[in-house]
Amino acid sequence: MTLDDHAEDLASDLGVDKEEVKEDLENLVNYSVPMDEAKQSLRRKYGDGSEGGSTPSSKDIGDVTPDDSNVTVTARVLTVGKRSIQYQGDEQVIFEGELADESGKISYTAWEDFGLEPGDTITAGNAGVREWDGRPELNLGESTSIELADEQLDVPYDVGGDSELTELAPGDRGINVEVTVLEVEEKTIDGRDGETDILSGVLGDESGRLPFTDWDPHAEIEAGASIRIEDLFVREFRGAPSVNVSEFSEVSTLDRAVTATESAQQMSIREAVDSGGLFDVELTGNIIEVRDGSGLIERCPECGRVVQNGQCRSHGTVDAVDDLRTKAILDDGTGTVTVVLDDELTAEVYGGGLEDATEHARDAMDKEVVADRIADRIVGLEYVVRGSLSVDEYGANLDATTFTQSEDDPADRARDLLTEVER
Numbered sequence: 001m002t003l004d005d006h007a008e009d010l011a012s013d014l015g016v017d018k019e020e021v022k023e024d025l026e027n028l029v030n031y032s033v034p035m036d037e038a039k040q041s042l043r044r045k046y047g048d049g050s051e052g053g054s055t056p057s058s059k060d061i062g063d064v065t066p067d068d069s070n071v072t073v074t075a076r077v078l079t080v081g082k083r084s085i086q087y088q089g090d091e092q093v094i095f096e097g098e099l100a101d102e103s104g105k106i107s108y109t110a111w112e113d114f115g116l117e118p119g120d121t122i123t124a125g126n127a128g129v130r131e132w133d134g135r136p137e138l139n140l141g142e143s144t145s146i147e148l149a150d151e152q153l154d155v156p157y158d159v160g161g162d163s164e165l166t167e168l169a170p171g172d173r174g175i176n177v178e179v180t181v182l183e184v185e186e187k188t189i190d191g192r193d194g195e196t197d198i199l200s201g202v203l204g205d206e207s208g209r210l211p212f213t214d215w216d217p218h219a220e221i222e223a224g225a226s227i228r229i230e231d232l233f234v235r236e237f238r239g240a241p242s243v244n245v246s247e248f249s250e251v252s253t254l255d256r257a258v259t260a261t262e263s264a265q266q267m268s269i270r271e272a273v274d275s276g277g278l279f280d281v282e283l284t285g286n287i288i289e290v291r292d293g294s295g296l297i298e299r300c301p302e303c304g305r306v307v308q309n310g311q312c313r314s315h316g317t318v319d320a321v322d323d324l325r326t327k328a329i330l331d332d333g334t335g336t337v338t339v340v341l342d343d344e345l346t347a348e349v350y351g352g353g354l355e356d357a358t359e360h361a362r363d364a365m366d367k368e369v370v371a372d373r374i375a376d377r378i379v380g381l382e383y384v385v386r387g388s389l390s391v392d393e394y395g396a397n398l399d400a401t402t403f404t405q406s407e408d409d410p411a412d413r414a415r416d417l418l419t420e421v422e423r
Helices: 003-014 018-030 035-045 269-274 343-350 354-364 368-378 410-422
Strands: 070-087 090-101 104-110 121-132 135-140 145-148 173-191 194-204 209-214 226-237 240-245 250-253 277-290 295-299 321-331 336-341 382-392 395-405
Touching: 003 018, 003 035, 018 035, 035 121, 070 104, 070 226, 090 173, 104 121, 209 277, 240 277, 240 382, 269 277, 269 336, 269 382, 269 395, 277 336, 277 368, 295 354, 295 368, 321 343, 321 354, 321 368, 336 343, 336 382, 343 354, 343 368, 343 395, 354 368
Parallel strands: 104 135, 209 240, 336 395
Antiparallel strands: 070 090, 070 121, 070 173, 090 104, 121 135, 121 145, 173 194, 173 226, 194 209, 226 240, 226 250, 277 321, 277 382, 295 321, 321 336, 382 395
16 A cells, blocks of 8 residues: 555544645654554544554454454563664664464564563553564554563463474574584675675584575684574575574574484475475475476576577677576476476486587587487486475476485385275
């Protein structure tokens, strides 16, 4: 909704002049007051006594919906995170995490420091509600009252934010992990304040592995170190969760070694696709097709994108460079995914490197012979594929790190299945 739409709805509810409401609303928003808080402030100013006004209804968390305007909840604080964001051109420090009662849990954003601590039982009065990623989220601002309860509320959720890597999901905030640093490198990027030095790499624990970015490089994060990170937040990066360490995160070196698993999560294709994206997963299935765009291809020397007829979408006419790639459809009976093999894995299944493929195509006067040979060698066979899975509106793609023909005997598996069914 535009500011004009908000003003019109609010004026209608309050029974006052729209232009007057719009001017007040615009002033508040220009001073970085969140829209929900600005509207609530005007409700108080004009004396609205309807639902969503100064006396919002008390609700169980499980009953809060994005259609609610303002609510009062009594809940246990599960996590508290702190980070800096850009809000309407200014830097704003916010506090965020999750609250819970017996009926469910909900994310919150606090626009000022209410002194919340994990484990507190609070009553949040006049909390704004907004929709975030399809779910309701509480906005705690200057019009919100926070009262500590005398009795602790029992909830069916863990308090404190300690988590394993495979339990993390985009949107998690105020989380703590104990991990080993598997890979780390220093980078300089164009940040919101100009050139910024960051650390990036891969973290591991007994459950799995995830990529990370440290936006305020901590000396404790070095290759091979076992560390505890407190107050991290999780974003989505290339379809999978990514750990983010901020200037408010606390990083300490552990006096014990954290063992990182050598294996990836194993699951069916349907389970993997339904997850929305995974950094390290292992899938098993049959290759049923090698897609167009496989074999001997051409890439832009500037950005690495695949080009057609010497044309790059970003850089126009370029002197393309040859490369090898395979895009194959993997099917396990529960679903399908496009497996993408880089030049090294493609060379293995093709049986030769880039020079061999170029010579093969030149002799046949047809680049398609390279893809045809790849298809002849892998279609119909079962493979175990490990890599990073991304899922978007165009489908599911697994960028493979390993691509190995299965050693399982299909006949043995069929007998095991029949035995299981007959029991």
